[in-house]
Amino acid sequence: MSQPGQKAPPFGLWERAVAWRYLRARKKDAGVALISILAFVGIGLAVFALIVVMSVMNGFRTELLSRILGFNGHVYVAGALPLSDAQLPETLKRIRAVPGVTQATAMIEGQAMIVGRGQITGAIVRGVSAADVKATPIVSQNIKAGSLEGYGEGDYGGDMMLLGQRLAVSLGVGPGDAVSVIAPNGSSSAFGMSATQKDYTVGGLFSVGMSEYDQAFAYMPLEQAQLFFGKEGGVDVIEIKLADPDTASEAKSAILRAAGPGASVQDWTEKNQSFFNALQIERNVMRLILMCIVLIAAINIVSSLIMLVKNKGRDIAILRTMGASRSGVLRIFFMAGAAIGVAGTAAGLVLGVLFCMNIAAIQGVVESVTGAQVFNADVYFLTHIPARIEWHEVGLIVAWSLFASFVATLPPALRAARLDPVEALRYE
Numbered sequence: 001m002s003q004p005g006q007k008a009p010p011f012g013l014w015e016r017a018v019a020w021r022y023l024r025a026r027k028k029d030a031g032v033a034l035i036s037i038l039a040f041v042g043i044g045l046a047v048f049a050l051i052v053v054m055s056v057m058n059g060f061r062t063e064l065l066s067r068i069l070g071f072n073g074h075v076y077v078a079g080a081l082p083l084s085d086a087q088l089p090e091t092l093k094r095i096r097a098v099p100g101v102t103q104a105t106a107m108i109e110g111q112a113m114i115v116g117r118g119q120i121t122g123a124i125v126r127g128v129s130a131a132d133v134k135a136t137p138i139v140s141q142n143i144k145a146g147s148l149e150g151y152g153e154g155d156y157g158g159d160m161m162l163l164g165q166r167l168a169v170s171l172g173v174g175p176g177d178a179v180s181v182i183a184p185n186g187s188s189s190a191f192g193m194s195a196t197q198k199d200y201t202v203g204g205l206f207s208v209g210m211s212e213y214d215q216a217f218a219y220m221p222l223e224q225a226q227l228f229f230g231k232e233g234g235v236d237v238i239e240i241k242l243a244d245p246d247t248a249s250e251a252k253s254a255i256l257r258a259a260g261p262g263a264s265v266q267d268w269t270e271k272n273q274s275f276f277n278a279l280q281i282e283r284n285v286m287r288l289i290l291m292c293i294v295l296i297a298a299i300n301i302v303s304s305l306i307m308l309v310k311n312k313g314r315d316i317a318i319l320r321t322m323g324a325s326r327s328g329v330l331r332i333f334f335m336a337g338a339a340i341g342v343a344g345t346a347a348g349l350v351l352g353v354l355f356c357m358n359i360a361a362i363q364g365v366v367e368s369v370t371g372a373q374v375f376n377a378d379v380y381f382l383t384h385i386p387a388r389i390e391w392h393e394v395g396l397i398v399a400w401s402l403f404a405s406f407v408a409t410l411p412p413a414l415r416a417a418r419l420d421p422v423e424a425l426r427y428e
Contacts, residue, residue, distance in 0.1 A: 043344030108225040109237070123163075
């Protein structure tokens with residue numbers, strides 16, 4: 001509270017009181033109130049949409065990245081010499097000794113046709129040892145039917161296979177059922193390319209939560225894959241997992257030295273570069289579009305304040321004649337407009353965060369009420385809508401919304417501050 005004769009401080013009590021008074025609706029200001037409400041709702045919805053969309057896109061990227069890098073390797077070593085049976089044990093030993101390496105898996109991978117109960121479909125068959133399958137949590141800890149018991153046991157690894165759950169459903173088979181696997185063996189005859197066919201028993205069904213993998217992949221023991229695909233004496237690739245996938249580029253040189261002469265090394269950023277670049281571009285474009293929507297919503301504040309200034313011309317003149325400065329009038333209308341932006345931003349922030357934190361439950365409610373599948377795994381790769389709130393990004397969204405609101409408030413506030421009290425009172 002300022003003393004008599006003392007200049008009132010900026011944004012003081014009387015300025016806040018007048019700004020609040022102007023925000024309250026009256027009959028003659030019903031139009032201003034309606035536009036202010038629309039501005040509040042618009043900013044709130046824009047902030048809500050921006051938080052939800054960016055959180056879902058972050059969730060998509062995180063979920064896809066975790067599943068892709070959990071199911072696949074972070075670094076791959078190829079080359080005939082280091083992957084031969086004679087060199088393979090020592091090569092694996094040296095690679096596993098590289099700092100940051102958590103798993104090194106010798107693997108054979110080939111395309112094949114799998115025949116089930118009257119159904120046939122293409123699949124990617126991976127030949128991996130039982131120990132390496134058990135050391136891959138995204139597979140071993142997501143066996144939905146059957147088990148790993150018996151996998152890799154018997155002559156040349158036995159004849160037990162693991163199928164992706166969606167692959168098994170498309171074939172109409174389950175644990176204990178027999179399937180026939182057919183693959184070209186590389187030799188030709190008078191009738192064309194010859195093929196290898198063998199019957200296997202389904203031991204277990206895995207589901208990694210990504211339809212692309214659950215629909216297309218199957219596992220067989222490494223020794224059996226070497227026989228079936230005609231690759232005795234070596235493997236196709238050594239798949240390496242790191243403690244931190246982001247260090248793959250830095251670890252390549254050490255892994256290449258450990259792999260020895262004749263080896264070539266590729267990391268996951270090179271193998272999936274176009275995919276993740278597309279995700280990043282889409283994310284940046286979506287952020288830009290939604291930030292423009294926030295800006296458009298904030299422009300409604302300009303309309304409401306212009307009408308407010310027009311309606312309060314007489315009040316502004318009286319305040320000026322009573323000693324209010326131009327800057328004081330500017331601050332009053334700035335606070336009136338900024339309050340709309342702050343309230344709308346806060347409402348959008350709360351709604352957006354609550355929505356993202358409960359998105360799985362909301363998805364379930366919508367699907368149970370409508371009876372329709374909101375999130376089709378065949379289209380979106382994942383079985384649920386992911387959302388990951390990155391608080392630094394939420395902070396940027398809030399800061400942008402407040403900045404847009406404050407900037408939109410300035411033009412009508414400046415117009416109010418420049419109003420000539422004589423002209424305003426002339427026709428009163």
